[in-house]
Amino acid sequence: MALTSGTGTLFTVGLGPGDPELMTLKAARIVGSAPVIAYFAKRGRAGHARSIVEGHLRAAVIEERMEYPFTTEVALEDPRYAAEIGTFYEACAARLAARLDAGQDVALLCEGDPFFYGSAMYLFDRLSGEYPSEVVPGVSGMSGCWTQARTPITHGDDVLTVLPGTLDEDALAARLTGCDAAVIMKVGRNLPKIRAALERAGVAGRAIYVERGTMPGERVVKLAELDSAPAPYFSIVLVPGRQRTR
Numbered sequence: 640m641a642l643t644s645g646t647g648t649l650f651t652v653g654l655g656p657g658d659p660e661l662m663t664l665k666a667a668r669i670v671g672s673a674p675v676i677a678y679f680a681k682r683g684r685a686g687h688a689r690s691i692v693e694g695h696l697r698a699a700v701i702e703e704r705m706e707y708p709f710t711t712e713v714a715l716e717d718p719r720y721a722a723e724i725g726t727f728y729e730a731c732a733a734r735l736a737a738r739l740d741a742g743q744d745v746a747l748l749c750e751g752d753p754f755f756y757g758s759a760m761y762l763f764d765r766l767s768g769e770y771p772s773e774v775v776p777g778v779s780g781m782s783g784c785w786t787q788a789r790t791p792i793t794h795g796d797d798v799l800t801v802l803p804g805t806l807d808e809d810a811l812a813a814r815l816t817g818c819d820a821a822v823i824m825k826v827g828r829n830l831p832k833i834r835a836a837l838e839r840a841g842v843a844g845r846a847i848y849v850e851r852g853t854m855p856g857e858r859v860v861k862l863a864e865l866d867s868a869p870a871p872y873f874s875i876v877l878v879p880g881r882q883r884t885r
């Protein structure tokens with residue numbers, strides 16, 4: 640699979656929203672033939688991307704498991720985050736570079752689509768200029784979620800606004816005010832702030848909450864009916880468009 644003699648190729652592979660059947664044929668082929676797979680995981684967890692490809696791997700595959708330095712979610716504005724995450728990505732890139740230098744192709748796994756808020760981009764950014772590189776797009780998490788919610792997200796000339804839930808409440812409310820359709824990513828512990836912003840923008844009544852879309856343990860519920868239990872990392876809020884009929 641190597642494109643040039645000597646070095647291996649970095650394949651940055653989107654795996655879809657969680658259901659392994661939503662992986663593309665191309666992703667399954669590359670993951671199934673790669674001598675090395677690389678993936679991020681939280682300490683003590685199997686790794687979500689790794690679990691999607693279970694059953695597709697070569698028997699002798701080498702696994703580069705890259706454990707985040709944080710055991711819990713650290714806020715982006717926390718100084719520890721900036722200090723540690725850059726060092727972590729540098730170390731991960733060095734590990735993969737050693738594989739590529741040895742002529743081994745590496746399949747870097749990513750949930751959803753790699754170029755859509757994917758952490759794999761930080762390694763792609765560091766390595767793609769130096770090594771042969773291919774990227775395989777994936778079905779995004781939000782697409783899997785609105786499908787599972789049986790909710791078309793945009794009709795006609797609706798404009799879709801995609802927001803990270805890590806923004807502050809004022810920024811979220813400003814962007815949501817007057818929106819046609821919206822998707823709020825990275826919900827997790829940001830849920831109370833997101834609820835407040837949706838209320839302020841007057842769109843909370845349309846909002847749908849999806850947890851672990853297309854995965855085991857999936858939950859789809861109107862946001863207004865959601866209890867106040869903490870939301871997991873894989874959760875999203877959808878504000879469907881105006882649902883115009885023609």
Ligand SMILES: C[S@@+](CC[C@H](N)C(=O)[O-])C[C@H]1O[C@@H](n2cnc3c(N)ncnc32)[C@H](O)[C@@H]1O
Pocket residue numbers: 656657749750751752753754755756757758778779780781783784823824825826827849850851852853854872873874875
């Ligand atoms: C760092 S972003 C990665 C997005 C990914 N690259 C994609 O294309 O969907 C992670 C966020 O995506 C959302 N997400 C992705 N897949 C999801 C799923 N299956 N169910 C619910 N939320 C999901 C969550 O909001 C999660 O916090």
